[in-house]
Amino acid sequence: MLPRRRVRRAITGPAAVAGAVLAVQVGALLVAPAAQAAPWQDSASRSAVLGVARLASELRLTAGSGSVTPDAARYSLSTTLSAATGYVDLVNTSGAAAVPSVTVTLGSLVAATPVTVCTQPWNTVADTCPGTPSTVGLSRLVGSQSGTYTAPAPLAPGEAAYLRLRTSGVAGQVTVVTNPVLPRPGTDRTSA
């Protein structure tokens, strides 16, 4: 008689599936990290409003001849035979200090120095400059002369450069046109 062999049979079917699931769950419990406490969080903030400047300039006829266009960007003085003088302020209308600039065009080759700038308002009665006068140089072009005046330093808002335009009896026309305003260099605004 042959010895009876003991056979270990594998567990199969639903029992095996249930066992596997249980093993997975137990394993998950064993390897799960320790629960962390929920963080407490708070915050504080401060704000400030900022605004960017607008840059602009305009021409204002204060005395004498000529006219300024409604947008204050162009001044013209025309004469035929008689001499004429116009006093025009180039005003920095920006919200910040800036450097205004104009281009002067003279439609004649006769008058050599029709534009003079004064650091103070002109005495239009005596036709004198109470400050320091300077002449705007003009370059000869075909049939005309042209030059640019740029304020030597930034002008505060509302400040002006004071121009005197003069034509001789032979000159045809003087035109002054504003150029884009140059902003002053960046600066520390901590207290302003």
Next chain:
Amino acid sequence: MAGAALVGTGAYSGWDGTTKVDSGTLAAGVVTPALLDVNGGTFTTGISNLLPGDFFYRYVDVRNAGSAPSTFTGSVTVTGGLTGYVQVEAATCTVAWVGTSCAGTPSTLGTGTPTALLPFTFSHGTIGSGALAAQHVRYKFTFVDTAPLTLQGATGTISAAVSNTVVGGLDRTGG
């Protein structure tokens, strides 16, 4: 199930007595960050008529008014027309700032330009609680040189914020 069965089969003693020991006072912690104006300035003071290249400083003390040291995170946002055109530099000093000068040891927390989608964020590190542990922070805001002409007249808002997080779960047996 097995556990429940074990609990259910427990036997109760016939003798029953109680005693109790009161603990000391227990108090929940407090999480309270604060931004305080220092060095003679006020953060909320607005600035108008900025031009490209203009810059300004704001000084704050980041104070942990809570009950435990914690890690602070800073962020700066810019809204409105200036978004993307304001550069921010955050720095600290080991002692209070005097003007723009640091008589102690300065260090940079970070530099960045907040955009519409991404604020500039940086870490303040860990700050202890109380006024003496406050971190002395200087923000430098610069309206960048490359700002286009179309920004003339634009307005916007800058906001600086700090937040701190305290995580518990520590063994507090000793206090």
